[in-house]
Amino acid sequence: MQLGNNIQTLRKKKGLSQEKLAEKINVTRQTISNWELGETAPNPEQLILLSKQFDISIDELVGNDAMPSGSSRENKSTKDIYIGLIVLCGIVACVWAFSANRFRYVEILGITIAGAVIGACLGRVIHGILMYLRNDKK
Structure with missing residues (x-):
């Protein structure tokens, strides 16, 4: 049924x-x-x-899975937002740290990882905003 x-x-x-x-x-x-x-x-x-x-x-x-909040296309675009922001922020942090020419490679790696974490946080914030806007339309 x-x-x-x-x-x-x-x-x-x-x-x-x-x-x-x-x-x-x-x-x-x-x-x-x-x-x-x-x-x-x-x-x-x-x-x-x-x-x-x-x-x-x-x-x-x-009905093999719980009904999702959105379509599979929406879920893919959400993952794309996260991945894009993680990669973008990681690359920006890496390029900045490398071009500053005052960090060791281990420090550059740490800054790159920190940039990726910031990107993940930004992705979560953007996802929350998009969910709020979607629910506001309903």
Whole structure:
């Protein structure tokens, strides 16, 4: 029954009627209704089309994982923010320490790591701001 609830929730979240979703995955409106009521279930090909339509994994769709707060694309972009800031701050710190020409290599390594930690902290702050803005829109 969780699959049916997930389909209905995701469909409504995307602002699609049963008829519009049915058109997009080449089934009838009644088929969508039956899935949402748990009377029938989509076949593997239809699960693939649904997961692409909703931009989530099949595991998330069928309920093998807890429903995520965002799509997998959003989760990837969050990781990209963290990694980008960690690398950027680490490189800036390393270049600064190296160009200052007054630090030993061990100290430069420490400054680089400190820069990466600052980047991780900035990533967390930005992530918090983005979550706040997302929740504020709802």
